[in-house]
Amino acid sequence: MSPDEGRDRNQSNGISRRDVLKAGAATGAAAAVVGLAATSASASGRGGGRDHDEPERIRLVNGRIHTMDPDNPVVSSVTIENGRFIQVGRKGNRGSGRDTTTINLKRRTVVPGIIDAHNHIVLVGNRPGHHVLVEHVFTLPDALEVYKDFAKGVPAGEWITTIGPISAQQFDENRLPTLQELDAALPDHPVYVHAAQGGSRTNSMGRAILETLDVEVEDDGAIPGGGGFGSGDAAITVQFLRATLLTPETRRRSARDALQYYTSLGITTHKDSSAFHEDEPAGGIATENIFTMHEPFIELDRNGELPARLRFDFGHYDGGLGIIFNPAAPPPDDIPTLRERLKNSFPFYGNDWLRTGGIGEHTGAGVPGLRAIAEARWRAEDHALSLGAADAHITNREVVHAEFDISDLRWILSHVPAFPADLADRFHAMGGGVLVGWGPLRTGTDVGPPYRDLFDHPIDVGWHSDGGDISMINPWLNLYTMTTGRNLQGDHILGDQTLSRHEALWLATAANKWFMNEDDIGSIEVGNHADLAVLNKDYFTVSDEQIRSIRSLLTIIGGRTAYDDLDNRRHTRPWH
Ligand SMILES: [Zn+2]
Numbered sequence: 001m002s003p004d005e006g007r008d009r010n011q012s013n014g015i016s017r018r019d020v021l022k023a024g025a026a027t028g029a030a031a032a033v034v035g036l037a038a039t040s041a042s043a044s045g046r047g048g049g050r051d052h053d054e055p056e057r058i059r060l061v062n063g064r065i066h067t068m069d070p071d072n073p074v075v076s077s078v079t080i081e082n083g084r085f086i087q088v089g090r091k092g093n094r095g096s097g098r099d100t101t102t103i104n105l106k107r108r109t110v111v112p113g114i115i116d117a118h119n120h121i122v123l124v125g126n127r128p129g130h131h132v133l134v135e136h137v138f139t140l141p142d143a144l145e146v147y148k149d150f151a152k153g154v155p156a157g158e159w160i161t162t163i164g165p166i167s168a169q170q171f172d173e174n175r176l177p178t179l180q181e182l183d184a185a186l187p188d189h190p191v192y193v194h195a196a197q198g199g200s201r202t203n204s205m206g207r208a209i210l211e212t213l214d215v216e217v218e219d220d221g222a223i224p225g226g227g228g229f230g231s232g233d234a235a236i237t238v239q240f241l242r243a244t245l246l247t248p249e250t251r252r253r254s255a256r257d258a259l260q261y262y263t264s265l266g267i268t269t270h271k272d273s274s275a276f277h278e279d280e281p282a283g284g285i286a287t288e289n290i291f292t293m294h295e296p297f298i299e300l301d302r303n304g305e306l307p308a309r310l311r312f313d314f315g316h317y318d319g320g321l322g323i324i325f326n327p328a329a330p331p332p333d334d335i336p337t338l339r340e341r342l343k344n345s346f347p348f349y350g351n352d353w354l355r356t357g358g359i360g361e362h363t364g365a366g367v368p369g370l371r372a373i374a375e376a377r378w379r380a381e382d383h384a385l386s387l388g389a390a391d392a393h394i395t396n397r398e399v400v401h402a403e404f405d406i407s408d409l410r411w412i413l414s415h416v417p418a419f420p421a422d423l424a425d426r427f428h429a430m431g432g433g434v435l436v437g438w439g440p441l442r443t444g445t446d447v448g449p450p451y452r453d454l455f456d457h458p459i460d461v462g463w464h465s466d467g468g469d470i471s472m473i474n475p476w477l478n479l480y481t482m483t484t485g486r487n488l489q490g491d492h493i494l495g496d497q498t499l500s501r502h503e504a505l506w507l508a509t510a511a512n513k514w515f516m517n518e519d520d521i522g523s524i525e526v527g528n529h530a531d532l533a534v535l536n537k538d539y540f541t542v543s544d545e546q547i548r549s550i551r552s553l554l555t556i557i558g559g560r561t562a563y564d565d566l567d568n569r570r571h572t573r574p575w576h
Helices: 003-009 017-026 140-151 179-185 204-213 232-245 248-263 295-302 336-344 366-376 387-401 421-429 451-455 475-484 501-507 512-516
Strands: 057-061 064-066 077-081 084-089 100-104 109-112 114-119 160-164 191-195 200-202 267-272 309-314 354-359 381-383 412-414 433-437 460-464 532-535 552-557 560-564
Touching: 114 433, 114 460, 114 512, 140 160, 140 179, 179 200, 179 204, 191 204, 191 232, 200 204, 200 232, 204 232, 248 267, 248 295, 248 552, 248 560, 267 512, 295 309, 295 354, 336 354, 336 366, 354 366, 366 387, 387 412, 387 421, 421 433, 421 451, 433 451, 433 475, 433 512, 451 501, 460 475, 460 501, 460 512, 475 501
Parallel strands: 057 100, 064 109, 114 267, 160 191, 267 309, 309 354, 381 412, 412 433, 433 460
Antiparallel strands: 057 077, 077 084, 109 532, 191 200, 532 552, 552 560
C-alpha cells in the first residue's frame, strides 16, 4: 500500500488530508451572495438535553462557511432542522412560513464546531468558588476588567476564583495580577487565582481568611506552592476552598459555566480525559474524586441544561502514578479498579450530548492493564511525555496486539512531544492514532510535537488542548501556536514543524471525528449535527497576532443557540 492510499483510506468520511489541502486552496473562491434580508433573528435559549422542544428551522445565509467537506469546501448558506444540517450550499432554501429564522451572516467566516479531543473540562467544572474564565483576554487591565464585571453578579464576601486555565504567559505583562491590582478590581470579594504552569495569587480579603489557616501570603499576593498542580500552602488553600465551598449545586454552576464559556470560543464538543484520584477534598488542581466528578454534568444533562457536548474517558492508576510517567516500569500484580470498570461500565454509552468513551488518559497498569482493555474491546489512551515513554507505550501495545487484535479499537497516544516516523509506522500498523496540541504555554526550542511530520504521515492525527489544569483550552491560542510556531510570549518553539491555518483547523474539527468515534460532527455536511461557530474575524486572512483574539459571535450546537453575541443583539456573558 502506498502512503497515499493509506492516507486516503484511514480518514473518516473518506476525507483525506490531501483533499483538505485542495479545499484550502479553493477557499479564495468567493461564495455567492444571497440577497436575503434578515428576518427574525432571535434564537431559542441555551441548552442541550434530549427533551427540549426542537427549535424552528434556521437558515444562515450570506456567509463564508468553511465546511471541512472537501467536496463542498466553502458555501454561503446552510439550513438546519431538527438539530441537523438539511441543506449546505450556495442558495438558501426558501424556508417556508414563519417557522424559519433567517440570519444574515454579512459575509462572516463560519467554521464547524471545534472538537477538543482531550482536555480536563470536568476538573474545570468542579472548581470551588464563583469560577471565572479569562482565556479570551491578553493584558492584565483587560483581565481585571473581566473580574470587576463578574463580581457585580456575586454576593459580597463570596469567593471568586480562577483555578487552572489561566497563565502568566497569556498576558503581555507575562505575570499574574498582584494583590494590589486584585484589591482594586475586587474590593468586596476574596479571590484565589491558580495558574496552569505555576503561580497563585490572592487579595487582601483572601489573605485575611487564609492567614487563619496559617497559609503564608507574600506582599504581592503570591502563595508558596502555587507551581504546577499545587503543593504546600497553595494546596492547603485549594483543599480549604473545596471543603468549604463545593456542594452539588455549586458544582453544577461551575460545570454549566465552564461548558458555556467555551461555547463563546467555538468549542461544541469536549472529550474529558479524567483526573488524578483522591477521595477527600484534594489540594492538587489536577485531582478530583474520579468516581463522582461527573455527577454535576450528568445532572445538567438530565435537566436538559448541558450547554455543549461532553464525552468522558475513565482514568485508572492501579500501578500508581509512577507508571504513567514511565510505562516501562514493572506493572502491578493486580488491576482492581480497572477490572471493575471494564466489567461494570459501558463504553460509548449515552446520548448525543453526554456519552462515555474509553479508558484514558491513563490506563495505569502497563501490559496487564492494556491486555484487559483489549480483551474487553474498549478504547485505550495514554499520554507520552517523552520519546522513551512513547516507545515504551508502543512496545507494550505490540505485546497486547499479538494476543488481542486492537486494530479496530482506535487506541490513542496523546501529547507525543517526540514521535519519529518509525514510532508512527509501528503505531499506525496497530490502527492507533495520535493527538497533538498542548502547546501555547510551552518553552524551549523544537519542543514538539512534530506537527508537520505527523500530518504528512498516514497515521490518524487529531488536536487536543489538554487544557484545564496544565494548559489553556482556548482553541485559538492552540491554533496560533500550531500555525506560527510561537508560544504565547512569542518565542519560537516548533522549529519547522508548523501547519497551515487550514490544516490546523482541520485537526480541531473533521480530523477529530476519528478520535471521538463519531462521523456526524466536525464538518458541515447534510445529515451531520448542526454544530458551528460564526467567528468575530476571518481566521484564514487575519494577521498571525489576530488569531489569538478570535472568538465566536454565534455558536450553534445541534441547531440550538449555545452562545449569541451576533450584532450585539444579545449581550450574553457566558461567564456570568
Ligand atoms: Zn490530559
